Amino acid sequence: MADSAPSPALDPSARGWTLATAGLALLPLLSILPLTLAAGFAITAACVAALAWRGTLPGWLRLLLTLAMVGAVFTIMGTRLGRDTGCALLAAMLAIKPAEAHTLRDARSLLGFSLFAPFAAFLMDQGLLVMVLGLAAVLCALLSLQRLADAENGAPPLPLRQRTMVMARLVGIGLPLALLAFWLFPRLGTPLWGVPERALARPGLSDTMEPGGWLDLMADDAPALRAVFHGPVPASEQMYWRGPVLWRFDGRSWSRTGWLDGLPVPEIRASATTWDYEIELEPTDRRHVVALDLPLAAPAGSRMGFDLALSAARPLSAPSRWRLRSSPPAAFEAELRPILRNMALELPAGFNPRTRALAQQWRRDAGADDAAIIERALAWIGAEFGYTMDVPLPGRHAVDEFLFQTRQGYCEHFASAYTVLMRAAGIPARVVTGYVGGYRNPYGGYWVVRRMDAHAWVEVWLDGRGWVRVDPTAAVAPERIYDTLEQRRFAGGGDADFGLLRLGNLGDFTDWIRRGWNDLVLGFDANRQQAMLSPLGLHQLQPAQLLGMFVALAALALAGMVWVLARGERERDPLLRAWRQLCRRYARLGLGRATHEPALAWAARVATAHPRSGPALLALSRRFAASRYAGDQTGMRRLIDDLRRHRP
Template identity: 35%
Template sequence: MSEARIQPAIPRISLTWLLVAQALVIVPHLGHLPLWVIGLWLGCAGWRVQIFRMRVGYPTRLAKAGLMLAAAAGVFASRGSLVGLDAGVVLLIAAFALKLVELRSQRDALVLILLGFFCVVTAYLFDDSLLAAAYSLLPVSALLAALIGLQQSRLAMRPWPTLRLALGLLAQALPLMLLLFVFFPRLGPLWALPNPNNQALSGLSDSMTPADIAELSKSDELVFTATFNGAPPARTQLYWRALTLEHFDGRRWSQAPLVSRQDAPQWLPSGKPWEYSVIAQASGRNWLFALDVARSEEGGVQARRDFSLQYQRPIDQPLRYQVRSWPDVLRDANLPLSSLADSLQLPAEGDPRSRAWARELQARHPQPDALVQALLEHFNREPYHYTLKPPPVGINSIDEFLFRTRRGFCAHYAGAMTFVLRAAGIPARVVAGYQGGELNPRGNFFTVRQFDAHAWVEYWQAGQGWTSVDPTFAVAPERIEQGLEQALSGEQSFLADSPLSPLRYRQVAWLNQLRLGWDDLNHGWQRWVLGYQGAQQLQLLQRWFGRMDGQLLGTALVGGGGLLLGLLALFLFKPWRRERDPLLRQFRRFERLLARHGLPRQAAEGPRAYAERAARQLPTQAEAIRAFAQAFEAQQYGAATLDSQDLVRRLRELRRGLPWRLRLIAR
């Protein structure tokens, strides 16, 4: 006889919950799974149902090997590899589906349930938001219900009581989970996970054309949130630097090799800084967002030569860091001209009208500040327009923008102004980042989204260093003072490609309040849960307990865990309710054992009547039930010698023979 026949069969209710759990597990992965995996699961689920109905047979070994090889080939064809995060998750989900058709015993079902828990965890690699965390409780509950259903008890034969028991077990685990979350040491990852291949890197790039910024401005994707300690700066001061672009090839601005060097920038803090914390969303890049001039003491955060901040590795999950920024400082006031070559670079040819105009401006305004002011007045006085729909330009893009189209986005104005300043001999560069943000009054934090992407200009002069200037403000001041939506109100192009975005309906008060409330919940989730890392844990525990070290943390963890487990044991076993009479104590266990199988003792029902009713309901165990009841009556009411151990043995024999083989004696 094969081992599969020796193992108990899978009950119907457990199989039902397994199918429900598999569907719930796969749903969060739909965004990055190839369609053939969904078809594979539907086919396997249908096959499993037909096997249960005894209309088809189990797959042969050759068929199982062929299915596995076909799944591996499908993963390789759709992902180009069998290794890596994305390919590994797809292969895991495919194996999760294929395991369904070979289920023969409870042991196979147990393997599938444990595999399901692991698949739930992998969904957090792609989405760890509050909504994703709340949703994960559904597949976990269904998997627990399937696990309970494997026991074949009368309770497990009913779906809703099974689900209620699963939810109760989940609730009982909650205190221990919270204890481990607060006190267990926050260990770094044992390995690095690469960004999934099918997830495009979001946000700014290390090179830029005007069209790139315009494309970002069509998205309402969250980039980061910022919370200030004290009063926040005015909106016109919220220029969030991300990276500096110094090289221009005639069409595209990109970073110069200088940025890759880690020389410390030359500046000294002065005045009162802004102190704030930032939660940056996963972007696949390693640059951070901060106001000028920024400094951070966080581990892994470095200040670059161009006054931007970068992280030690690409940001593949939300990252929280503390920053201080000094807005009024001299930056690189005494640089040698040899170090400014990248900020004077221009293509050898192209845009002749702009170069000639720059020389004219230089002759009329020899001082850099005066020339910059003349450029700003030119943008303000002439018929330039701020738009997301600029007309196309040819090879001489700067000339055509300045003297023909005069319609563009912030990157057009920043790029053109930087070109003219360089042509006039003034070191200048483009700064890419974000401007502004929406203040959430509920949580008192700023939300910065992709449509807040912005570009501005920095120019250098001896003794004064780098000075920031924004030509967009001269053309469309409402963009800086109020935001992109107001700046584009005339052409109705704000989030035109996202008609269902709630940000388009901020004028609807109740809908806007719901949106702000949800944003506040997500911000709290990222700040207090996802952002609860080693430094935050140490600060919290030191605030509670004072000095904190590894020994004290271990003692608190073990002591707190022991206390919680003790309280849980008291709640479950209720020793204060234990019967003092040893015979009655065993009869109470007998009652609870049968009650777990759907046979509770009725009011005013005697031991013999109760045993006879149970024997009729459980005919295979009728002899053991009657034997226990007769022994109890003989000892409790007759002249037989008291022997509670005899009742213990009879109760143990009864329990072993019941379908649900309890490991603990009912107390």
């Protein structure tokens, strides 16, 4: 069998379009990878493209780049394979792939490989930014494929405007079918296939709290949740968003006690104030659902633990919405079982002897007055302690070091030390984690809570009142707040207030756009699907009925696509197609050309009836006849453009 003909070499224009498409396809992946990897891949891709433009990269160099990039992926992300690791490896391969793009076959291979990148990015993030970058890559790929087809056929490249119009026509043909699939295809509760977990966890609340473990979370100003209130709104300083409750302390870290979730929810006597609100949680790949202190009931799809911490039925791998009602308690578990009291007083032996001694001294001074000990500890914090993020990791006696040496830290240190101090004094206490505060976005009128608002506070148990919230971090005097996250964001100098105003307005607007995207696209679930069909008299359709409706309408859409494409096939000649479009424009004015009427005779008839546009039509008709029947191909492209632009 004879060898196939070698693929033609790429001309500079086709190579530029191909490389631009590969770069655009790489951007969605770079936006979701760790910053170090993203920067390294971007620089590598730019260097490889520049070197490949001059000639073929030697094999040893490509192998070295491949090994270096794979090594960087596993060094930064670990050896555990997951969705993010796979996306990083795909980005590494795409950054090196342009080194092989020298022929038309290579270019088509690169374009096909590039289109995997934006779709892989959707496994990690379905946000608006990834969608816009992915669409830009797909549209650029269509333009590039059209340019490669022209190069392969030896035809002169179409102007960008005409190529864009052809591409827009193709997209418009397929758009009805895509919208039908989005609106009518039955929404599934679980995916059709298994998706691997992430190798790197997303920032979010955890079941544990250990020294330094919250710094990454508290340094992230991305939204953790958005809330809309239906009725009264609590003050910002009273917005304590309850998350996991930590009971067990091993001398260094705090953790949850899982078996408590099997106990019935304790008795709560709510106050007269009630908050009705809806929250939108950003994905965390965990199950924690936060709620204002204290939630009155678990919303559908979640369960309430014994300590009133909410958890979802499935990991929150996508934005989720929850309708909740909360109320500050008048009494919360006024009767404490002995086993729970022992758990709330338990401390590991051999840790923090100075804290134990101080607590015992306070107990002797206060007698049976627990409230006096609580207030004494808060007063001590307000008088002598400072707030800062710049603290070293503690040693064995972490609480002793904090209370008697450094006396500086952030919420993690204050909550842990205060709880240990209360337990040592014989007062049941536990650590509650979550978020505190929030700010109102002026564009949407909703409240935003950021990841950096992560907070830890304490609940102490008092006779007759039950669990009472105490926030030792809030007791720090304002003049002793030395180093906050907001201050660190503007530590580089300049006018911090102006920076907050300028960046805040832009950030509020982009967050409002993101919330709308979550609501209209990512939040389009089965309930929203049923609500959309209800005005048409279609109520509570079963999945089989939805599928039947989708198949019927999709068949109509496909028939329309086939008709439009067949119509284009009947008029493959661009000159003839432009001429017939011109004839249809005159036909709408009652001056249509008869089937038997020659072009020049028709133009002469129109010129007699309409002297203003007739001469231009007559000139175009002569050029059309010369090109179509006399074989005059000079100025073909200009003639087609003139025919398309002409209007009676």
